[in-house]
Amino acid sequence: MQEHANEPGRTSKMLTDVMEIGSRVQPFSRESRDKAARIRDARVVHSVCPYCAVGCSLNVYVKNGQVIDIEGNPDSFINHGTLCPKGSATFQYTINSSRLTKVLYRAPYSDHWETKTLDWAMGQIAQRVKKSRDETFVERLEDGREVNHTLGIASLGGATLDVEENYVIKKLFNAGLGIVSIENQARI
Amino acid sequence: MPGLGTTVGRGGATTSPQDLVNSDCILIMGSNMAEAHPVGFANVVKAKERGAKVIHVDPHFSRTSALANLYVPTRAGSDIVFLGAIIRYLLENNAYFHEYVANYTNAPMLIREDFQDTEDLDGLFSGYDQESKTYTDHSSWDYQRDENDNPLTDPTMQNPRCVLQIMRRHFARYTPEMVEAECGVPQESWLQVVQTLVENSGRERTGALCYAVGWTQQSKGVQIIRAGAIIQLLLGNIGRPGGGILALRGHASIQGSTDVPTLYDLLAGYMPQPAEMLDAKPEAQHSPTATTWGERKDQHVHKRTQQTLQEYIDVAGMKLGWWSNVPSYIVSLLKAWYGDAATAENDWGYHWLPKIIGDHSHINTSYDMLDGKVKGYFLLGQNPAAGSTNARMQRKALAQLDWMVVRDLYEVESATFWYKGPEEVDPRQIKTEVFLLPAAASTEKEGSFTNTQRLIQWRDKAVDPPGDARSDLWFIYDLGKRLKALYADSTEPKDQALRALTWDYDRAEPEPGSRLLDEPDAELVLKELNGFYVRKQDEEGNTNTYGFREAPHVPAFTALKNDGSTACGSWIYSGVYPEPGKNRAASRHSDGGTNLDWGFAWPANRRILYNRASADPEGKPWSERKKYIWWDEEQKKWTGKDIPDFPVDKAPDYRPDPKATGMDGISGTNPFIMKPDGRGWLYAPVGLKDGPLPTHYEAAESPVHNALYKQQSNPAAKFHKNRKDNRLASIGDPDYPVVITTYRLTEHHVSGPMTRWMPWLNALQPSLFAEISPELAAERQIVHGSWMVLKTPRGEIEARAMVTRRLQPLRIRGRVVHQIGLPFHWGFQGKSTGSIANDLTHSVLEPNVSIEEAKAFTCNVRPGRLS
Numbered sequence A: 001m002q003e004h005a006n007e008p009g010r011t012s013k014m015l016t017d018v019m020e021i022g023s024r025v026q027p028f029s030r031e032s033r034d035k036a037a038r039i040r041d042a043r044v045v046h047s048v049c050p051y052c053a054v055g056c057s058l059n060v061y062v063k064n065g066q067v068i069d070i071e072g073n074p075d076s077f078i079n080h081g082t083l084c085p086k087g088s089a090t091f092q093y094t095i096n097s098s099r100l101t102k103v104l105y106r107a108p109y110s111d112h113w114e115t116k117t118l119d120w121a122m123g124q125i126a127q128r129v130k131k132s133r134d135e136t137f138v139e140r141l142e143d144g145r146e147v148n149h150t151l152g153i154a155s156l157g158g159a160t161l162d163v164e165e166n167y168v169i170k171k172l173f174n175a176g177l178g179i180v181s182i183e184n185q186a187r188i
Numbered sequence B: 001m002p003g004l005g006t007t008v009g010r011g012g013a014t015t016s017p018q019d020l021v022n023s024d025c026i027l028i029m030g031s032n033m034a035e036a037h038p039v040g041f042a043n044v045v046k047a048k049e050r051g052a053k054v055i056h057v058d059p060h061f062s063r064t065s066a067l068a069n070l071y072v073p074t075r076a077g078s079d080i081v082f083l084g085a086i087i088r089y090l091l092e093n094n095a096y097f098h099e100y101v102a103n104y105t106n107a108p109m110l111i112r113e114d115f116q117d118t119e120d121l122d123g124l125f126s127g128y129d130q131e132s133k134t135y136t137d138h139s140s141w142d143y144q145r146d147e148n149d150n151p152l153t154d155p156t157m158q159n160p161r162c163v164l165q166i167m168r169r170h171f172a173r174y175t176p177e178m179v180e181a182e183c184g185v186p187q188e189s190w191l192q193v194v195q196t197l198v199e200n201s202g203r204e205r206t207g208a209l210c211y212a213v214g215w216t217q218q219s220k221g222v223q224i225i226r227a228g229a230i231i232q233l234l235l236g237n238i239g240r241p242g243g244g245i246l247a248l249r250g251h252a253s254i255q256g257s258t259d260v261p262t263l264y265d266l267l268a269g270y271m272p273q274p275a276e277m278l279d280a281k282p283e284a285q286h287s288p289t290a291t292t293w294g295e296r297k298d299q300h301v302h303k304r305t306q307q308t309l310q311e312y313i314d315v316a317g318m319k320l321g322w323w324s325n326v327p328s329y330i331v332s333l334l335k336a337w338y339g340d341a342a343t344a345e346n347d348w349g350y351h352w353l354p355k356i357i358g359d360h361s362h363i364n365t366s367y368d369m370l371d372g373k374v375k376g377y378f379l380l381g382q383n384p385a386a387g388s389t390n391a392r393m394q395r396k397a398l399a400q401l402d403w404m405v406v407r408d409l410y411e412v413e414s415a416t417f418w419y420k421g422p423e424e425v426d427p428r429q430i431k432t433e434v435f436l437l438p439a440a441a442s443t444e445k446e447g448s449f450t451n452t453q454r455l456i457q458w459r460d461k462a463v464d465p466p467g468d469a470r471s472d473l474w475f476i477y478d479l480g481k482r483l484k485a486l487y488a489d490s491t492e493p494k495d496q497a498l499r500a501l502t503w504d505y506d507r508a509e510p511e512p513g514s515r516l517l518d519e520p521d522a523e524l525v526l527k528e529l530n531g532f533y534v535r536k537q538d539e540e541g542n543t544n545t546y547g548f549r550e551a552p553h554v555p556a557f558t559a560l561k562n563d564g565s566t567a568c569g570s571w572i573y574s575g576v577y578p579e580p581g582k583n584r585a586a587s588r589h590s591d592g593g594t595n596l597d598w599g600f601a602w603p604a605n606r607r608i609l610y611n612r613a614s615a616d617p618e619g620k621p622w623s624e625r626k627k628y629i630w631w632d633e634e635q636k637k638w639t640g641k642d643i644p645d646f647p648v649d650k651a652p653d654y655r656p657d658p659k660a661t662g663m664d665g666i667s668g669t670n671p672f673i674m675k676p677d678g679r680g681w682l683y684a685p686v687g688l689k690d691g692p693l694p695t696h697y698e699a700a701e702s703p704v705h706n707a708l709y710k711q712q713s714n715p716a717a718k719f720h721k722n723r724k725d726n727r728l729a730s731i732g733d734p735d736y737p738v739v740i741t742t743y744r745l746t747e748h749h750v751s752g753p754m755t756r757w758m759p760w761l762n763a764l765q766p767s768l769f770a771e772i773s774p775e776l777a778a779e780r781q782i783v784h785g786s787w788m789v790l791k792t793p794r795g796e797i798e799a800r801a802m803v804t805r806r807l808q809p810l811r812i813r814g815r816v817v818h819q820i821g822l823p824f825h826w827g828f829q830g831k832s833t834g835s836i837a838n839d840l841t842h843s844v845l846e847p848n849v850s851i852e853e854a855k856a857f858t859c860n861v862r863p864g865r866l867s
């Protein structure tokens, strides 16, 4: 379902909601009501703030294949279009010149990064996993109890990832490979 | 969250931030909600404007305090004294909600004669083993039981062995005087809090409780949450609009990652990971209780192995209540994971599941790493080199690995520990091979987050990630495919689990507008989480067998079976995707009411949990004002504003047969259906590693001796005493006299990997500072705005001094105790850098959930910088 920004009527409702602090609606001028935003005609993609667990709804505005702005979704009962400073800055989290876009590799005892292809890295990682797993896999304890696990590989992270991602992490690592130390920020 | 799980049944908030507008009173403790969950806090402000009383109890004055009707400064780590005194007040003044307590909680249950309380053993409960420093025998904590294993009760709640009377004795020493002496809170302020709570409870009024990591990150965190939940049960606030307990969670999907979960000790939907514990003296918590599924035998858990599925079910399931469905949930999970390879003959592949043998939690694993026992490590959007307690130890541990994969958007501290850090590092001495893979941002992939109120919300994808950045879903899926290929020809038994693993999430068609051709289909994963029919009878009575892709979705977890005919990745998520084309996580309709069509809240889209308790035992609303779910006598069903969290046609006057099992054993008046007795547990007869009742212990590091008992700190906490990098200050240590607590600022997120790369946020919150009172500043000659050094036995850091009245010296037993507040968002990477607060923290762990104690420890301060 595609939705486009700044249909008439929507803007006005949006402003009303955005100007709500507590339950009091703040006044705003005709001028601000009539102004057209640069997000006009952008495609609206529905998203959720990646920071805290309040789960504020985001509208991601896309024009010419680029994200041009990210704002709170005025229709959401959670945030009514508002966002805190972090949520409001989501744009800069995603569009940022410091972002990594290539695989970096550091060889043992090396003092620098090397740029590598994704395919190479994935192949290497799979081999490392197999090697460490094969070296450390325990089928039975000394007393004969079956445990089918490896303590030689561990994983940390998940609270900032999607539910679906968490699910496949646990499925592959635990049910497939026998890794038991699968952990995330929930303890921290 | 076993604090909530053991008390009311499920490890999730019972309510939502939006329902706070219906509250008459909101107690915020262990949370700076205005700054850490700002948009959620708008609901508190709305409630206040409507006349609700807002109370904030916290060591640190914040914007939450500024907007509260009542702010009470308190000593970090003294929460249970404060809350215990409230419990005592309610019991001694008959100020609890009598009808609710008598019918909906376990107050009338009788506890075994051999149970000994902390009153009898000076701070310990019966069953403690001095040698292993754990409670090895929990059997005495259990109920007294009749020949059918049903608990004995005293409805008058006068029997000295009943829970209510045991609580009266247990909390007798939690007096207002004790609050004044230990928390530094004047009795009058404390009394004002209690009176406000009491005035806003009962049939006509409700109050809510909000907490966050200020409670959980303590060595007794679970018991603090229990104390809060007990108060809410005594006041009759759970399951009712404007009531409940709101656990304010800190990450977009932290709830999701415990539901699904990426935790070592859980399988999906809060079933335990199978275990074969190594300990010489393992816990016997399940031993003679009849709350377990299996036959009643006085045996220790280490003798009860979990080698077969039946043995696992005996430990994980319950004879009574909702958990009696464990066989259906675990078999469906195994079917989801192992597909056709899971058969009745091979126990549905149960033996392939890895068994845990001890505590494999994050910090313990870090110590294993330090000892060279861990070879490979995946860091998936987490940053232990700055974000985990005792961060210096963490960085050392990373250097012992053979290889490490870091996936992030930025070059975070944990990826760079080998060439950078607060300490000298020489790359030529560090063997760890590092693969740093760029990850996709949340706007560059589709998928769902589960927020603080258990609400699953889908995100659509806006654009492709840049360059070689990929979603973590892609990473895991691709890695799985490669590993399956590597092991494809293996005949070794240990590799058969991986070979059997179902792994088919390819898109049916390429994603429109995307240049990525191999990005998996997140909705297919959601379908597996929701569950589907492997076999199903059609209308003509023919049984059809289905592959994953064409299989019909299950409509709800009630459809799940233990005969292999259904598969489900997480039973509590069933219903989120009940049929093709109907992803309820992606539905977005606000209706100004309960908003049942905005997202999907597990379980079964219920928004307020245990909402049967919003009606009286006869099924009538407690009051018109607080009407929510009630029994419709004509239609013979529960109805109201939400999805009933109760069997919809179970009449209030239903009484179980004494021999009934499963949900049939739950009476029509028992709202807490996840508990085997259907009641909220004021007293936890089973399920916790540090006792059935909350008890005040000092933090692992404290300026004072425990005034309540000889036992100083949580006797079951994991201290890591033998670790030289985890030295603790002694009690009242003159070298470390200042109490310190850590917290978040609005503008940054945890250790900063998602915020300190962003000029907008750095402009708002440019550098690390420590908040310190004018009194302490004067004493130590620290000047506002200048540098100061903070020191603990683990390390030293520097920060700008923020001299402020927001922290007040407290009088504890006549002595002045200073407290310091420290945000923990900085590190050495990013556009704004600063010392790592976690270089100060220690690795003492809470016994039930192995959470670190970052909210109360001790330090010392001096002016100047690190040399």
Ligand code: SF4
Binding pocket: A049, A050, A051, A052, A053, A054, A055, A056, A079, A082, A083, A084, A085, A086, A087, A088, B036, B037, B038, B039, B040
């Ligand atoms: S906008 Fe702020 S309050 Fe809302 S989810 Fe994001 S971080 Fe939380």
